[in-house]
Amino acid sequence: MKAGRGEQTGDCPEKESSGYTVLSKNRGYYGFLSRSRVPESGRADKLEITIPAVPNGTVYERIEMLKSLGMNREAAEEIKSVLTSVRGKQVFKYLAFTAIEVGEYNRIIYFTEDIEDEEFLPLSFPRGYRDIVEDASRRDNVDAFLILALIREESRFDPEAFSIAGATGLMQLMPATAHRMRQALNMDAGDNIDIYSVKANISLGTHYLSLLIKEFEEIPLAIAAYNAGERAVRRWLKNSKHRDIEEFIEDIPYRETRRYVKKVLRSYWQYRAIEGLPMKEGGI
Incomplete structure (x- = not known):
C-alpha cells in the first residue's frame, strides 16, 4: 500500500x-x-439488526408458515422465487433477514454485498453455523470471525461447494489435507466422516488453519498458506526482503493468492467491525 x-x-x-x-x-x-x-x-459501535416486519401478501404468509414448521428448505425456495423481482427496501430486508434465518446464506451474500447501506452489513456477513464455528474456535484457539471470513470467501457458506481442483465443502478442503487433519485429531478412519458435512468440514478446516497460524505466526501468512500451500509460503519467506507484512502481501507472486489474502482479511475485519471490535494495532 x-x-x-x-x-x-x-x-x-x-x-x-x-x-x-x-x-x-x-x-x-x-x-x-x-x-x-x-x-x-478505528472502532465503531456494534451494528444491530432491526427485525423487519412481515410484508403483506400470500407469499410472505407462506414463507412464515413454512419457517414455523421447520421447513427451511421449502421456505428458502419461496424466498428465491420472489427475491429478484421484489421492490422496496423493507420488503427486500425482510427477505434477506428471513433467508439468513433459514440458512440461505449464499444467495443473500450475492444480493447484498454491493449494497452501501450499513444496515445490510450483518446480512452480507452472516454468522452462519454459529454454534459449530464457536466450538471449533474454542477448541483450536482461532478467532471465530476469522473462521467465518474464510468460509465466506471460500464457499459463501455453501456446504455443497466443490472446486474443479477437488476442494470440498464450506472451508474448501482438499482430500489430502482433510486426511492429514483427521489423523492430527485422532479421528478413526473407520468413522467414515463426510467432509461435506458442516461439522466435520469446519472442524477439520479450523484445525488446519490453527496449525498454519502456529507455524507462520502471522494471520496473513496463514491465510496465504491455506490458499497456496505451506511450501509456497515458506519459499516466499525465504526469498523475502520485505520490511513488513503489508509489503509482503503486495508482492505475493501468485495473483490469485494475493487477492485471496486481501479478501479474507477484509471480511475478517468487517466481521469484527460489525461487532464493534477493533482491528489489531497497525491494521495487520
Whole structure:
C-alpha cells in the first residue's frame, strides 16, 4: 500500500493523513488498513439488526408458515422465487433477514454485498453455523470471525461447494489435507466422516488453519498458506526482503493468492467491525 507510507516515515504527514481519512471511509482491504491509521475511525459501535416486519401478501404468509414448521428448505425456495423481482427496501430486508434465518446464506451474500447501506452489513456477513464455528474456535484457539471470513470467501457458506481442483465443502478442503487433519485429531478412519458435512468440514478446516497460524505466526501468512500451500509460503519467506507484512502481501507472486489474502482479511475485519471490535494495532 503506497498511499499513506509517508505518515510512517515522516514525509508529508498532513497530506498522507488526509489520504488515510478518505480511504478509511470505504470497506475494502485498503479502507480497513487506513482505518487503523485514523484514530477516530478505528472502532465503531456494534451494528444491530432491526427485525423487519412481515410484508403483506400470500407469499410472505407462506414463507412464515413454512419457517414455523421447520421447513427451511421449502421456505428458502419461496424466498428465491420472489427475491429478484421484489421492490422496496423493507420488503427486500425482510427477505434477506428471513433467508439468513433459514440458512440461505449464499444467495443473500450475492444480493447484498454491493449494497452501501450499513444496515445490510450483518446480512452480507452472516454468522452462519454459529454454534459449530464457536466450538471449533474454542477448541483450536482461532478467532471465530476469522473462521467465518474464510468460509465466506471460500464457499459463501455453501456446504455443497466443490472446486474443479477437488476442494470440498464450506472451508474448501482438499482430500489430502482433510486426511492429514483427521489423523492430527485422532479421528478413526473407520468413522467414515463426510467432509461435506458442516461439522466435520469446519472442524477439520479450523484445525488446519490453527496449525498454519502456529507455524507462520502471522494471520496473513496463514491465510496465504491455506490458499497456496505451506511450501509456497515458506519459499516466499525465504526469498523475502520485505520490511513488513503489508509489503509482503503486495508482492505475493501468485495473483490469485494475493487477492485471496486481501479478501479474507477484509471480511475478517468487517466481521469484527460489525461487532464493534477493533482491528489489531497497525491494521495487520
